[in-house]
Amino acid sequence: MRRKWRPGLAFVLGGAMCGTLLLSLTGLVAFRFLGPEIGYRNSAVLLAVIITAATAVLGWLLIRLLLRPIFALERFATQVVRNPADPLSPPSRFGTRELGITAQRVIDMAETLRNRETTxxxxxxxxxxxxxxxxxxxxxxxxxxxxxxxxxxxxxxxxxxxxxxxxxxxxxxxxxxxxxxxxxSRHEGSTSLNEVLDALCRDYPNLEIRVDGGDVDIPMASKGLLVVLRQMLGNAREHDAQVVHLSAISDETQVALQVRDDGHGISAGNATRVFDPFFTTKRDQGGTGMGLAIVRNTLRAHGADITLMPVRDAAIFSIRFEVG
Structure with a gap:
């Protein structure tokens, strides 16, 4: 199959700049010679129409070779993030040679990650x-x-x-x-701590749940946030916690959610392993060691991550959602 030629990015940008400069210089020279012949007003109108048409052609070429491939690649990436199990529909146009190489690398990466998840x-x-x-x-x-x-x-x-x-x-x-x-699993949407507080109080009546920043918008639907918080409150209850403090703050780049309990805390030796699948100190009591692994996987599916803060006599987990 014959390979389609694609211009280089430097050629496209350099050609657009040279074309714009050439149009300006040509317009000035043409205006100087046409003015005395057909009148300065008529020559100005004629040159304005010609320059506008030529600029529109240059703009169309830039849109076709740069903007359209970038937007197509963005739509493809969004599709992969939101529906990773669906068949991939990669873009058919890549514009310049550099954009084509970049797009193919993104498509290959998406296919590799999808195959790994399927496996x-x-x-x-x-x-x-x-x-x-x-x-x-x-x-x-x-x-x-x-x-x-x-x-x-x-x-x-x-x-x-x-x-x-x-x-x-x-x-x-x-x-x-x-x-x-x-x-x-992805839980698209947003919610706040106030919206899930009643459900948490019903599920854990023996825990005192305190909330700060209850109206902060958290970029996860209430169902997903409940999955995360139920696992964490269940862990707090197993470690004899009486009070759990939930706090949320946000700025232009991220939303930070903190979960703190007054239980026995996590020893320094176990702190590095709490997110490992099947790791538990309560196997004889029916613990599976999967609670925090489920929490981390759920959060990572939404572009967030969770870390355990190094403190004594308590457990503090910090969750950060990237926004903007």
């Missing part, structure tokens, strides 16, 4: 599906063993341990499914 999702679906049957079999077997009156007390304790391990596996499978879902 992760397929792997998690496959693993959860394959583990579902043996876990169900294990649960049924332990229930049958418990009904056997001939088993000794020691054997029954072993059966209870096996049953507990089966329940833990089911929880891990569900947590893995939630993490994979959080990587691709």
């Amino acid at each position: 992760i999702r397929s792997f998690s679906d496959h693993v959860t599906h394959e583990l579902k049957t043996p876990v169900a079999t294990l649960r049924a077997a332990t229930e049958l063993l418990k009904d056997d009156d001939a088993l000794s007390a020691q054997t029954l304790r072993l059966v209870d341990q096996i049953a507990s391990a089966g329940i833990q596996m089911e929880q891990q499978i569900e947590a893995m499914r939630q993490v994979a879902r959080a990587r691709e």
